[in-house]
Amino acid sequence: MEKRRIPRDSPVLDIGSGNGVMLVELAKSGYTDLTGIDYSPSAIQLSEQVKEKEGMSNIKFQVEDFLAPSAGLSGFEICIDKGTFDAVSLNPEDAVGKRKQYVRSLCNVLKPGGFFLITSCNWTKEELLSEFGEGFEILEELPTPKFCFGGRIGNTVTALVFQRKKVGPCILDKLN
Ligand SMILES: C[S@@+](CC[C@H](N)C(=O)[O-])C[C@H]1O[C@@H](n2cnc3c(N)ncnc32)[C@H](O)[C@@H]1O
Structure with missing residues (x-):
């Protein structure tokens, strides 16, 4: 986010924020509009307790199912996912449908031209490109730990930066 000079007051959404530590760290780095x-x-x-302990009172945390987000959840410049798309993908009931719903929800909450940063322990770069390739453009792959097995090098974690396309066919129509 620093490299791309994202303004510190850009609205940021952490999807599946868990204990909230990611947003606390972003608040410490000076970001001010964090949900x-x-x-x-x-x-x-x-995460409310962690926020209080760290004295970061301006972070908003709310209970929301990202697969059925409330109408007010929109207009984000940055959406971050660390492990949540993985959790959605592991749902034993209709995982394919839930992944499609995830992309639909993402299109609803992320502004055109906004950035989507995903970290996955479950999907390779190629698989993520196929999940998000339609309405999003890949900007870069972030470095993650590598391992070597049988002479081949692989990653246990994939971290990608996508940008939501500004023009072109509406991905929401394609997903319906
Ligand atoms: C693997 S944890 C990652 C938590 C956090 N992002 C981190 O890096 O520590 C996945 C999180 O996603 C949340 N989650 C899973 N499905 C979700 C959904 N449909 N809507 C909102 N949160 C969800 C879980 O409750 C959990 O906190």
Whole structure:
């Protein structure tokens, strides 16, 4: 975000914010418009405690199911996902449908031209490109730890930066 000179007051959404530590770190780096959502009320309760302890009172945390987001959740310049698309993908019931719903929700909350930063332990770069390739353009792959097995080098974690396309066919129509 620093490299791309994202203004510190850009609205940022952490999708599936867990204990909220990512947003606390962004607040410490000077970002001021931070929202975290998680469908687990106990995760939100925990993140409120972490926020209080760290003295970062301006972060908003709210219970939300990203697969059925409230209408007010929109207009974000940056959406961050660390492990939540993975969790959605592992749902035993209609994982394919839920992944499509995730992309639909992302299109609803992220402004055209906005950035989507995803970190996954479950999907390769190629797989993520196919999930998000339609309405998003890849900007870069962030470095993650590498391992070597059988003479081939791989990653246990994939971290990509996408930008939502500004023009072109409406991905929401394609997903319907
Ligand atoms: C693997 S954890 C990652 C938490 C956090 N991002 C981190 O890096 O520590 C996935 C999080 O996504 C949340 N989650 C899963 N499905 C969700 C959904 N449909 N809507 C909102 N949150 C969801 C879970 O409750 C959990 O906190």
